[in-house]
Amino acid sequence: xxxxxxxxxxxxxxxxxxxxxxxxxxxxxxxxxxxxxxxxxxxxxxxxxxxxxxxxxxxxxxxxxxxxxxxxxxxxxxxxxxxxxxxxxxxxxxxxxxxxxxxxxxxxxxxxxxxxxxxxxxxxxxxxxxxxxxxxxxxxxxxxxxxxxxxxxxxxxxxxxxxxxxxxxxxxxxxxxxxxxxxxxxxxxxxxxxxxxxxxxxxxxxxxxxxxxxxxxxxxxxxxxxxxxxxxxxxxxxxxxxxxxxxxxxxxxxxxxxxxxxxxxxxxxxxxxxxxxxxxxxxxxxxxxxxxxxxxxxxxxxxxxxxxxxxxxxxxxxxxxxxxxxx
Amino acid sequence: xxxxxxxxxxxxxxxxxxxxxxxxxxxxxxxxxxxxxxxxxxxxxxxxxxxxxxxxxxxxxxxxxxxxxxxxxxxxxxxxxxxxxxxxxxxxxxxxxxxxxxxxxxxxxxxxxxxxxxxxxxxxxxxxxxxxxxxxxxxxxxxxxxxxxxxxxxxxxxxxxxxxxxxxxxxxxxxxxxxxxxxxxxxxxxxxxxxxxxxxxxxxxxxxxxxxxxxxxxxxxxxxxxxxxxxxxxxxxxxxxxxxxxxxxxxxxxxxxxxxxxxxxxxxxxxxxxxxxxxxxxxxxxxxxxxxxxxxxxxxxxxxxxxxxxxxxxxxxxxxxxxxxxx
DNA sequence: CTGAAAGCGCTTACAG
DNA sequence: CTGAAAGCGCTTACAG
Numbered sequence: 001x002x003x004x005x006x007x008x009x010x011x012x013x014x015x016x017x018x019x020x021x022x023x024x025x026x027x028x029x030x031x032x033x034x035x036x037x038x039x040x041x042x043x044x045x046x047x048x049x050x051x052x053x054x055x056x057x058x059x060x061x062x063x064x065x066x067x068x069x070x071x072x073x074x075x076x077x078x079x080x081x082x083x084x085x086x087x088x089x090x091x092x093x094x095x096x097x098x099x100x101x102x103x104x105x106x107x108x109x110x111x112x113x114x115x116x117x118x119x120x121x122x123x124x125x126x127x128x129x130x131x132x133x134x135x136x137x138x139x140x141x142x143x144x145x146x147x148x149x150x151x152x153x154x155x156x157x158x159x160x161x162x163x164x165x166x167x168x169x170x171x172x173x174x175x176x177x178x179x180x181x182x183x184x185x186x187x188x189x190x191x192x193x194x195x196x197x198x199x200x201x202x203x204x205x206x207x208x209x210x211x212x213x214x215x216x217x218x219x220x221x222x223x224x225x226x227x228x229x230x231x232x233x234x235x236x237x238x239x240x241x242x243x244x245x246x247x248x249x250x251x252x253x254x255x256x257x258x259x260x261x262x263x264x265x266x267x268x269x270x271x272x273x274x275x276x277x278x279x280x281x282x283x284x285x286x287x288x289x290x291x292x293x294x295x296x297x298x299x300x301x302x303x304x305x306x307x308x309x310x311x312x313x314x315x316x317x318x319x320x321x322x323x324x325x326x327x
Numbered sequence: 328x329x330x331x332x333x334x335x336x337x338x339x340x341x342x343x344x345x346x347x348x349x350x351x352x353x354x355x356x357x358x359x360x361x362x363x364x365x366x367x368x369x370x371x372x373x374x375x376x377x378x379x380x381x382x383x384x385x386x387x388x389x390x391x392x393x394x395x396x397x398x399x400x401x402x403x404x405x406x407x408x409x410x411x412x413x414x415x416x417x418x419x420x421x422x423x424x425x426x427x428x429x430x431x432x433x434x435x436x437x438x439x440x441x442x443x444x445x446x447x448x449x450x451x452x453x454x455x456x457x458x459x460x461x462x463x464x465x466x467x468x469x470x471x472x473x474x475x476x477x478x479x480x481x482x483x484x485x486x487x488x489x490x491x492x493x494x495x496x497x498x499x500x501x502x503x504x505x506x507x508x509x510x511x512x513x514x515x516x517x518x519x520x521x522x523x524x525x526x527x528x529x530x531x532x533x534x535x536x537x538x539x540x541x542x543x544x545x546x547x548x549x550x551x552x553x554x555x556x557x558x559x560x561x562x563x564x565x566x567x568x569x570x571x572x573x574x575x576x577x578x579x580x581x582x583x584x585x586x587x588x589x590x591x592x593x594x595x596x597x598x599x600x601x602x603x604x605x606x607x608x609x610x611x612x613x614x615x616x617x618x619x620x621x622x623x624x625x626x627x628x629x630x631x632x633x634x635x636x637x638x639x640x641x642x643x644x645x646x647x648x649x650x651x652x653x654x
Numbered sequence: 655c656t657g658a659a660a661g662c663g664c665t666t667a668c669a670g
Numbered sequence: 671c672t673g674a675a676a677g678c679g680c681t682t683a684c685a686g
Contacts, residue, residue, distance in 0.1 A: 003663055014673040019665055026666090027671045049441050050386075051663035053377050054678045059441075061420070069402045069409070070596070079397045082423050091438065093388070094421040096409050111418065114376050114386075214600055243600045250602035269397070270597055273541055273570045275577035330679055341657040346681055353682090354655045378679035381662045 002043045010039035022047055053115050062296060063111050063119045065095040065104060071212070072240065072268045073285065074122070077141065080289025081120055088297050090117070097123060112136060117300045120292050137299035139292045143185050150299070152292045152310040154283040156186045159314035160193025163235050163263045163281040166316055168201055169325050170261055172233030175203060176224060178210040178217065178245065180237045187212075190237040190265060206231070210241050217244025218251075225252055225260075232260055239264040239271050239280055246274055246321060262321040276320025288312050329370045337366035349374055380442050389623060390438050390446040392422045392431060398539070399567065399595045400612065401449070404468065407616025408447055415624050417444070424450060439463060444627045447619050464626035466619045470512050477626070479619045479637040481610040483513045486641035487520025490562050490590045490608040493643055495528055496652050497588055499560030502530060503551060505537040505544065505572065507564045514539075517564040517592060533558070537568050544571025545578075552579055552587075559587055566591040566598050566607055573601055573648060589648040603647025615639050 004022075008015040013032050020026040021036045028036070039045070053059045064081050066074040078094065085092050093116065095107045104123060111119075118137035140151040167175055177194050180187025191207070198205050208224060210217050217236070221244060225231060236242035242264030246256060254260050256276060264271060267282025291310050331349075335342040340359050347353040348363045355363070366372070380386045391408050393401040405421065412419050420443065422434045431450060438446075445464035467478040494502055504521050507514025518534070525532050535551060537544050544563070548571060552558060563569035569591030573583060581587050583603060591598060594609025618637050 001663090004665095005663080015664080016666080016673055016675095017671090020672090023665080029671055032672080046440060048663050050377065050381050051678090052665075054381055054663080054680085055665045057678085059377075061441075064421075068406065069396070070406045072399070072402075072597075075396045075399075075402045078421060079395065079423060082396070082421055091420055091422075091434075091441075093418055094391075094405060094409055095418075096406060113373060114388075114418075214596075240600075247600065247602050247604075269541075270399075270600065273567075273574065273597065274600065275574050275602060277574075328679090331681095332679080342680080343657055343659095343682080344655090347656090350681080356655055359656080375679050378662090379681075381664090381679080382681045384662085 001048075002045050003048070004045070006043055007036065007039045007045045010043060011035040057115050058117055058300075059115045060090050061093060061114075061116050062090050062293075062300075063093045063095055063107065063116050065097050065107060065119060065121045065123060067099045067122065068096050069094060072270055073238075073266055076268065076285040077122070077289040080286040081293045084290045084293035085297070088293075090297060099123065108134065108136075118296045120289075120296055137296055139296040139299070141288060141292045150295050150308050150310070152288050152295065152312060153186070154288065154312050154314050156189035156314075157193035157196070159265065159281040159283070160190040160235075160237065161197045162314065162316050163265060164194050164197040166263055166279065166318075166322060167233040167235055167261060168197070168203060170233075170257075170323050172261060173203060174228070174231050175205045175233040175235060176221075176228075176231050177205060177207045178221070178234065178236040178238075178241045179207050180210065180212055180241075182209065187237055194235060194237075210236070210244075212238040212240050214240050214244045214247075217241035218247045219244075221245040222248035222251060225249065225254065234260065234262045235265075236262065237265045239266040239268045239278060242278055242280065242321075243270065243274060246278065257321050257323045261323060264321075267315075267317060271317070272319060274321075279319045279322040280317050282315050282317045284312050284315070328375075329372050331372070331374070333370055334363065334366045334372045337370060338362040384442050385444055385627075386442045387417050388420060388441075388443050389417050389620075389627075390420045390422055390434065390443050392424050392434060392446060392448045392450060394426045394449065395423050396421060399597055400565075400593055403595065403612040404449070404616040407613040408620045411617045411620035412624070415620075417624060426450065435461065435463075445623045447616075447623055464623055466623040466626070468615060468619045477622050477635050477637070479615050479622065479639060480513070481615065481639050481641050483516035483641075484520035484523070486592065486608040486610070487517040487562075487564065488524045489641065489643050490592060491521050491524040493590055493606065493645075493649060494560040494562055494588060495524070495530060497560075497584075497650050499588060500530060501555070501558050502532045502560040502562060503548075503555075503558050504532060504534045505548070505561065505563040505565075505568045506534050507537065507539055507568075509536065514564055521562060521564075537563070537571075539565040539567050541567050541571045541574075544568035545574045546571075548572040549575035549578060552576065552581065561587065561589045562592075563589065564592045566593040566595045566605060569605055569607065569648075570597065570601060573605065584648050584650045588650060591648075594642075594644060598644070599646060601648075606646045606649040607644050609642050609644045611639050611642070 004015050008018045021028045097104045122141045140149045179191050234245045249256050264278050264280035271278035331342050335345045348355045424431045449468045467476045506518050561572045576583050591605050591607035598605035
């Protein structure tokens with residue numbers, strides 16, 4: 001392995017000069033620069049980043065903490081993070097937290113020791129003590145806001161309003177809202193958004209708590225639909241639960257969208273694979289990941305950071321689980 | 328930050344002794360051990376892994392290279408890798424290659440410099456020069472085998488035979504086989520498996536090349552079904568293309584499974600969300616990832632490695648896109 | 655069983 | 671503009 005020392009010798013300068021040249025820090029005369037450049041080329045020298053890290057306490061590695069990469073929302077996010085990170089010369093470590101504070105804490109601790117540069121976190125635990133005064137740049141994604149942590153999220157409340165209105169405009173008279181877990185901020189915001197619109201609509205509505213989980217949602221919706229046969233609209237606060245609802249309807253022989261219209265929330269790719277395709281309030285998941293990564297890297301590199309909260313717009317995607325708007 | 332030096336001083340021994348104690352390498356007297364242990368506890372000392380890495384050239388980090396984490400096959404794999412890695416005290420860097428040899432090569436190069444300990448790779452590029460004599464432990468997943476690289480894969484050929492037979496047993500008279508890309512080893516093996524069974528069955532069959540991509544598959548199948556209305560069975564060599572086929576059938580008003588039966592391949596979670604649920608030849612994706620990770624870590628830790636090729640069994644999952652077996 | 659010392663390969667004040 | 675030297679925090683022969 002060729003080291004900075006070899007380069008210095010070959011170029012006839014000191015290692016300090018080589019280091020300055022390599023890092024473009026401090027002064028290096030044109031002459032010295034040329035000699036070093038030549039030596040680097042000839043020796044095919046490549047800087048050892050581990051040795052550098054020991055000094056700088058930086059690694060160009062960031063951590064991405066998600067509850068479970070297997071949940072179809074997160075791969076799209078992870079892809080965006082990875083893409084943008086690569087652009088800036090960073091590499092990303094994937095951590096599945098299972099929403100378990102202990103696991104999260106362990107990851108953060110062990111990676112901090114490895115001089116990881118920062119974290120992008122999707123978690124409800126952002127107020128947990130281990131986030132309180134972490135000596136590392138963090139950006140929160142999708143969920144909870146801690147006063148000190150920049151956050152990027154969709155406008156969940158407005159999005160839910162849009163989704164609700166879509167159902168109303170299409171003539172629904174009795175709407176079932178599939179509310180997500182109460183511990184989840186986005187789920188709560190979506191609930192608020194639903195209520196904002198439904199409250200004054202005079203339309204009958206029911207709210208059921210339903211985890212963002214296919215099979216559970218399928219069961220819950222199946223039993224509700226059996227009892228309340230006049231439900232003609234379902235707004236699910238996640239696409240996965242919407243998929244469960246659709247499946248339940250199919251099983252019961254309820255025709256979608258003729259007898260029952262369904263709107264989901266998230267915009268994951270799976271939505272269009274269903275039959276009929278799922279109408280949904282789509283988040284720009286990729287964009288969320290991309291922004292979060294850029295914000296994090298700016299923080300890491302101490303660039304002045306403008307905002308503290310980034311809201312990504314949401315878009316209604318009309319597919320087959322809703323009818324056309326009534327005139 | 329407290330260093331090994333502080334511990335040594337406090338314990339009244341040399342740093343060498345502390346290091347030996349910490350690494351459980353070489354002799355340390357009971358007395359010295361106790362003193363060190365106490366000092367470690369009192370000072371809350373934590374070893375600096377970066378400094379260690381500079382010496383050992385190991386980091387307890389592995390790389391996972393997948394074509395695209397957004398493809399629903401890979402999150403399950405990634406989850407398994409991450410879970411098992413964590414168990415052994417390793418952490419994983421996620422790399423999306425887009426099947427691009429240059430990207431792959433870059434990842435390998437930059438991570439090698441960072442003293443990453445090894446790679447798990449899903450790629451068709453395993454015979455590319457940059458894999459030829461990589462000085463790092465590698466395990467190949469799902470795809471191509473290079474003579475020097477241990478591989479874990481499903482029995483694709485047998486699996487395809489099982490899937491084909493499932494269609495035959497259920498009375499299909501004209502079968503469309505959705506063959507994957509010709510550069511993909513697993514796709515080829517599945518094709519062989521299909522042919523093994525269909526060849527001597529006397530059943531009419533067609534083969535269409537079809538990427539593992541939903542929308543493309545949907546289009547391809549839609550146009551084929553319009554022309555050949557007597558096709559009553561489709562075997563897709565991936566679940567995503569099976570989903571496309573199902574959607575096409577739904578669009579055309581062809582009833583599944585009554586007029587057309589469909590079998591997929593992969594066993595990704597999405598299969599059960601479709602209506603009807605997708606019958607598929609399921610790989611044990613999690614197990615594949617888990618085995619690959621264990622094999623890699625054994626290689627990294629120089630433990631003797633028994634096998635060179637690991638085959639994971641495949642299982643037919645009957646769901647709604649097929650009828651019951653004819654008597 | 656233990657410690658002094660060299661070494662891993664870089665960065666960074668500091669003096670010139 | 672440059673170099674000698676200390677330092678980042680560990681590991682590992684080697685001599686005792």
